[in-house]
Amino acid sequence: MEMARAPRRTLSMNLTALVDIIFMLVIFFMLTTSFTASESMELSLPDRHAKGIAAVDVTQIRIMATGHVTVNDAYVDANGLSEALVTTLGNDPDARIAIFTTPGVSVQQLVSVMDMVYLSGGRNVQVEKAL
Numbered sequence: 001m002e003m004a005r006a007p008r009r010t011l012s013m014n015l016t017a018l019v020d021i022i023f024m025l026v027i028f029f030m031l032t033t034s035f036t037a038s039e040s041m042e043l044s045l046p047d048r049h050a051k052g053i054a055a056v057d058v059t060q061i062r063i064m065a066t067g068h069v070t071v072n073d074a075y076v077d078a079n080g081l082s083e084a085l086v087t088t089l090g091n092d093p094d095a096r097i098a099i100f101t102t103p104g105v106s107v108q109q110l111v112s113v114m115d116m117v118y119l120s121g122g123r124n125v126q127v128e129k130a131l
Contacts (some may be wrong), residue, residue, distance in 0.1 A: 063102030085120035
């Protein structure tokens, strides 16, 4: 006994909608991704048991809680600090710079001074807490 079979229907899936969604996701991720190269400066932080650095051939920058800044014990403003750094680092780009902070100095004050040092070309920087 032979029975006639109905022809089998082939199932086909329309992938057009899936491809459109994939392309939309790719475009979304391409537009929302940002590639930025961040610049950083190496900083040697003081050790708890370390003694202060020697004052020989070191440019000492002291930041006061009042916002005043001294370079080698001479008061300077922002322009004076930039000029002193350019003069110091122009002669020796690897000059050592020590930044001392007094109690009450905000992180923003320290970062502002460190930015000036970095923009002037300073790379050998050490931050210490003033006694």
